[in-house]
Amino acid sequence: MIQDILQQLQISNVNSGVSTGLNWLDAKGENIPASSPVDGKDIATVKAASRADYDAVIAKAEEAFKEWRLWPAPRRGEVVRQIGEALRKNKEPLGKLVSYEMGKSLQEGYGEVQEMIDICDFAVGLSRQLHGLTMHSERPGHRMYEQWHPLGVTGIISAFNFPVAVWSWNAMLAWVCGDVCVWKPSEKTPLSAIACQHIVHDVLKTNKVPEGVCCLVTGGREVGEWMAADTRVPLISATGSTRMGKAVGSVVGARLGRALLELGGNNAIIISANADLDMSLIGCVFGAVGTAGQRCTSTRRLIIHESVYEAFTQKLVKAYQQLRIGNPLDEHNHVGPLIDKDAVRLYQESIEKIKAQGGSFMVEGGVLSGGEYTSGCYVKPCIAAVENTYSIVQHETFAPILYVMKYNNIEEAIAMQNAVPQGLSSAIMTLNLREAELFLSQSGSDCGIANVNIGTSGAEIGGAFGGEKETGGGRESGSDAWRAYMRRQTNTINYSTHLPLAQGIKFDL
Numbered sequence: 132m133i134q135d136i137l138q139q140l141q142i143s144n145v146n147s148g149v150s151t152g153l154n155w156l157d158a159k160g161e162n163i164p165a166s167s168p169v170d171g172k173d174i175a176t177v178k179a180a181s182r183a184d185y186d187a188v189i190a191k192a193e194e195a196f197k198e199w200r201l202w203p204a205p206r207r208g209e210v211v212r213q214i215g216e217a218l219r220k221n222k223e224p225l226g227k228l229v230s231y232e233m234g235k236s237l238q239e240g241y242g243e244v245q246e247m248i249d250i251c252d253f254a255v256g257l258s259r260q261l262h263g264l265t266m267h268s269e270r271p272g273h274r275m276y277e278q279w280h281p282l283g284v285t286g287i288i289s290a291f292n293f294p295v296a297v298w299s300w301n302a303m304l305a306w307v308c309g310d311v312c313v314w315k316p317s318e319k320t321p322l323s324a325i326a327c328q329h330i331v332h333d334v335l336k337t338n339k340v341p342e343g344v345c346c347l348v349t350g351g352r353e354v355g356e357w358m359a360a361d362t363r364v365p366l367i368s369a370t371g372s373t374r375m376g377k378a379v380g381s382v383v384g385a386r387l388g389r390a391l392l393e394l395g396g397n398n399a400i401i402i403s404a405n406a407d408l409d410m411s412l413i414g415c416v417f418g419a420v421g422t423a424g425q426r427c428t429s430t431r432r433l434i435i436h437e438s439v440y441e442a443f444t445q446k447l448v449k450a451y452q453q454l455r456i457g458n459p460l461d462e463h464n465h466v467g468p469l470i471d472k473d474a475v476r477l478y479q480e481s482i483e484k485i486k487a488q489g490g491s492f493m494v495e496g497g498v499l500s501g502g503e504y505t506s507g508c509y510v511k512p513c514i515a516a517v518e519n520t521y522s523i524v525q526h527e528t529f530a531p532i533l534y535v536m537k538y539n540n541i542e543e544a545i546a547m548q549n550a551v552p553q554g555l556s557s558a559i560m561t562l563n564l565r566e567a568e569l570f571l572s573q574s575g576s577d578c579g580i581a582n583v584n585i586g587t588s589g590a591e592i593g594g595a596f597g598g599e600k601e602t603g604g605g606r607e608s609g610s611d612a613w614r615a616y617m618r619r620q621t622n623t624i625n626y627s628t629h630l631p632l633a634q635g636i637k638f639d640l
Contacts, residue, residue, distance in 0.1 A: 133167075133174045133231065139224035142329050148177040148321050148349025149184045150328045151191045152335050153342040158184050160350055165322050168234040168468040169458055171506030177321045179350035182357065188346045189363050192284045192311045195343030200281045200309040208258025208307050213334045215251030218244060221330050225295070225323070227460065232320050233294050234468040234508065235422045236459045247299040249592045250608065254303035257613055261308065272627025279617040281309030282389070286358040288315045288369040288379070291470050292425045292529075294323035297393070300592070300607045301368045301616075306344065308616040310366075313346040315358055319470055321349045359383050366391065366616065370427075373527075373553070373601045380603070391615050392603025393596070395527040396555030398578075398587035399432040399548045401570070403541070403561035406436075407584070408443050411560040414586030415533075416450050420466050420512045421588055424531035425474075427602075428556040428580070428588040431527065432519070434544050437537045444493060444514075444535060451494045451512060457503050468508035469530060478510050478530035481523055485532075490517040496532065519547045527553060541566050549577045555598030556580040556587035579606070 137145070145165075149158040160179030167174055180188070199207070218225070222244045230240030263277035285305040289297045294316065302312045316324035328347050335345060348354055355375075359367055359382040368391040369379045376394040383390040400418065402411055418430030435443055459467030469475050475498055482496050496513030512531035517524050524534050538544040548557055557578040559570040567583045569575055579598035580590060590596050595610035597603070606612045632638060 136224050136228050136231070140221060140228070140326050140329060142326060145175045145322060145325050146178055148325060148347065149180045149188065150347040151188060151342050152328070152340070152345035153332065156184055156187065160184060163318050163321055163349060163351070165232065167231050168470055168506050168508035169231055169460070171508070174232070175322055177325070177349055179318070180348040180354055185348050185354060185357050188313060188343075188348055189284065189361065191343035192313050192346050193343075193363060195341035196281070196283050196311045198341045199311055199344050202309070204258045204261055204307055204309065207309065208255045210334060210338050210340060211251050211258070211303050211306055212255045213338065214303070214331050215248050215255070217330050217334055218248050218251065222248070225326055225330070228326055229294055229323050230459050230467075232322050233291060234459055234470060235425075236464065236467055237462050239422060240459075243293060243296045246296040246592060250299050250303045253592055253609060254307045257304065258307040261613070261617075263619075268623065269633065270625075270631045272625060272629070274624045274626065275621065277619055277621045279308075279614065279619055282365045282616060282618055283310060284364045285310045285312045285616060286315070286361070286364040286367045287312055288355050288358065288367065288371065289317060290371045291317035291319040292422060292427070293370075294320035295327055297370050297607070298324070298327065300596070302345070304613050305616045308613055310616050311344045311346070313348060313358070313364065315348050315350065315354050318349065318351050324349065355379070356382070360386065362386055362388070365389060368605070368607070369393070373603075376603050389615070391605040391607065393427065393605050393607060394601060394603040395553050396427045396429070396598060396602060397431050397525070397527050397551040397553040398428055398556040399434050400430055400557075400587060401538070401544045401548060401559040401561075402433060402435040402439060402443055403559060403563060403566055404436040404438045405563040405566065406439065406560035407562060408439065408446060410584065411443070412446050412450055414558065414560070415447065418586035418588040419533040420454060420531045423466055423469055423510070424512070425470065425529050426588055428590065430587045431532070431534060432524065433533065433535045434519075434538050434547050435535060436544070437539060440537050447514060447535070448493050451514060454512060456499065456509055456511065466512060466531065468506060469510060470508070472507055474529060475508055475510060477528060478532065481528040481530065481532055482513070484523040485515045485517065485521070488517075488521045488523055490515045490521065492516075493535070519550060525551050541569060545570060545575055552601040553598065554578045554600035555602040556582070556590075558582040558585060558587050560584055
């Protein structure tokens with residue numbers, strides 16, 4: 132099957148994981164085995180970047196930036212538009228590759244590629260709207276304004292759970308802003324990244340884009356460490372665990388670089404006494420089991436009003452009993468595998484901690500084996516009744532474990548929602564206007580994303596994506612997230628015949 136997918140993508144060679152956009156380097160790093168959690172099969176071996184390979188790519192990117200930044204932004208946008216068209220043509224095979232290599236459902240694989248297409252469309256429009264402000268000067272005959280210039284080399288470190296979309300969120304915006312990009316994908320999903328390089332290659336070549344604008348450096352943790360410490364890379368956009376983000380942030384901060392961090396989530400949905408329970412059920416179940424609970428926006432906690440607790444948990448248990456677990460390329464299945472056996476181990480350890488800390492299971496978990504589950508990566512989505520204060524509940528487990536708990540009043544529910552270290556996504560299900568507005572107010576959710584009557588998972592690209600606290604504070608995708616990829620410059624022009632100083636200071640000669 133994988134060969135058919137690669138053939139559809141017109142990829143004949145996946146050996147090298149190092150590219151300058153127009154050329155593949157003869158990589159000299161370690162061998163990275165690419166395998167699928169769907170069936171446990173090894174599907175390729177990719178050569179990672181050596182330190183010499185990495186330095187060669189950065190040098191090429193620096194050189195390309197000098198030319199790329201001079202292209203008018205709408206011309207850069209036209210290149211991104213054509214990349215969007217290339218992704219449209221390859222949506223089906225690339226979506227299948229994402230699904231097979233990562234393990235998410237086929238519909239989610241297609242959805243991830245659609246997200247890439249959407250951000251291309253957004254970036255094309257943005258290329259004609261990069262703007263600054265004009266300000267009135269306190270000095271006569273003076274004009275003040277601000278403008279935005281590209282930063283240079285943008286380093287993108289992406290995670291396995293969204294093998295291609297998060298790269299596109301960063302790259303498409305960075306490109307129209309005039310930056311060049313060096314992408315370090317997860318070593319767990321290298322083929323999806325290699326496929327993206329192949330897809331954009333012809334667009335770059337046709338438009339005579341400088342070699343080095345779109346670079347790839349596959350490898351393990353050490354490649355990310357090289358990038359984080361590299362003063363030639365003024366911006367590092369890193370997606371992953373809070374632990375990883377703290378390490379990257381400290382290294383980048385020590386050299387006074389910029390870090391755009393998208394880290395862990397511990398997302399809750401409040402189920403009000405005034406909620407539409409049937410509608411709420413859809414958002415809760417998808418949020419909890421979509422991508423097998425391996426989204427940073429996955430729903431981890433349900434905070435349910437005591438008056439509807441029994442009714443809603445009964446609906447929830449019944450829905451879980453109907454979930455189909457299996458090959459994610461079969462569109463009849465709801466839940467695919469975890470990414471690897473390490474993820475399975477962490478899932479099992481979390482279940483034991485829930486029991487040890489006093490939790491009880493409404494739907495039991497467990498690892499599936501035999502038949503189509505031979506990879507050892509399939510687990511049962513489970514539901515645990517807990518207290519929000521349990522240490523395991525304060526921790527993000529990247530697996531389909533859903534915690535349920537009761538609340539008495541809306542203020543208590545919001546306090547419980549906020550009482551975790553992470554602050555990415557949140558939601559309330561209610562038909563009560565006062566509850567909804569309180570949840571969205573300054574005394575409400577402390578997360579970067581707060582929704583009413585939709586779940587925590589599935590953000591649109593039009594809004595800025597990101598969170599607070601241990602989620603890192605970064606913003607990607609829509610709104611004015613483009614500013615992270617540029618540097619601000621304030622300009623004052625004196626068109627008078629005098630040179631007055633600000634604040635009325637006198638300095639006569």
